[in-house]
Amino acid sequence: MKPVLRSTMSRIRKFTSFSLRDLFASATPTVLAIAAVCVIAYLIVDPAPPKHVVLGTGQDNSAYDAFGRKYRDQLAREGIAVTLQGSHGSSDNLAQLNERKVDIAFVQSGSTDEAEAERRGLVSLGSLFTEPVWLFLREKPGTAPVTQLTQLRGTKINIGAQGSGAPRLFRQVLDVNGVAPGELQTGQLDNTPATVELLEGRIDGLVFAAAPDDPLIQMLLQTPGIYLFDFAQAEAYTRRLPFLTHVTLPRGIVDLGRDLPARDYQLIAPTATLVARDDLHPALIELFVQAAGKIHGGAGWFQQQGQFPSAKYTEIPVADEAAKYYKDGAPLLQRYMSFWLANFLDRMWVLLLALSALILPLSKIVPPLYVWRIRSRIYRWYGQLRTVEQAVETVKDAPPEQRAAAYATQMARLNDIENLVNQISIPLSFAEDLYGLRGHIQLVRLRIQALLGQPHDESPAATV
Structure with a gap:
């Protein structure tokens, strides 16, 4: 049964x-109708960010080059491949941005102005760190150290590599001192050969505009017979050239045991900024700014904890996504999810609202x-x-x-x-x-x- x-x-x-x-x-x-709407929205509504980006850096072994490698490693963790494009510096990077050879680059403040940046469609992701103007001079027996830039008339000075931001910057500094470019012999060798020329005594001085992490700066600060120019009027320079800031190189910061330097030095400093074209994907801007917070957020020789990155100290308009980060921090979803998942949900929120309105009548x-x-x-x-x-x-x-x-x-x-x-x-x-x-x-x-x-x-x- x-x-x-x-x-x-x-x-x-x-x-x-x-x-x-x-x-x-x-x-x-x-x-099928809902799925078709989702597919169309995925393709049309704010496309996904590219997985590859080209970053303009600087000369080999420069601070820009070192920081570029840090950005490459940081973004690789989020599945973004960063190709580093070397250059001579800020001016070269600006040219490559304009020619669309790079997507984003390190640029020194003062290398352009707001009107020019807007005309070329450039935006700033914020300032990253100070790049003091380092004027290293060779000691001359029987001659007092230089204390005023007007004393440089008739000397041989390497004002920075061609294509970097240093030549333009130093010419502006000379101009506010009333020194015409023709009153001294200027060269534009790359940093390494210029350092060799200084050490060999073939030039009287050289100019860097770089972070203190630069190995050449570290070496010159400890080289006998070479001294650093003290910008005693640093505060006045910041009034005349607003993109500059006044920083102090503290006594003993190089080597406390040997008391190097033996006194405080006053320096003037532009800031290094990340600059991108205004068509760079917003999600990549957010990712670079977050990486900047991790890389540059600590304390340093010339900065306090959390001072950088910042929306200040840049003459280029700050991108909306970067300004929002400096005001509110990282987007909410990216605090708890992977970059790609958070970006997908952020792109699809408009679609989700539309679907919520579409599903109800379709469900009937x-x-x-x-x-x-x-x-x-x-x-x-x-x-x-x-x-x-x-x-x-x-x-x-x-x-x-x-x-x-x-x-x-x-x-x-x-x-x-x-x-x-x-x-x-x-x-x-x-x-x-x-x-x-x-x-x-x-x-x-x-x-x-x-x-x-x-x-x-x-x-x-x-x-x-």
């Missing part, structure tokens, strides 16, 4: 269970479609039932033999219809419609039996 019982229960479940197939068929058009279409699909299995048999009735009606006036044959044919057809109806599988919630159909089939059978003059007994085919 148990196998029979299991077989009976299986048949009941088959013919009365919830129809997932019908639900899927009813919901498929809606799901699915239930009626599901109901219609289930009931259509039943309603189509009413057409067959109506055909049987019409066939019976057409022979009412025919001879008795012809009517009897037609009635018998329709009775057999009706039995076939009933057998097929008994095989219909529908959910229990629609059982009323199925039993209504079976009742109507029985009514037609009774009518045909009456026309045939048969007793009104239930046909065996009417049972399940």
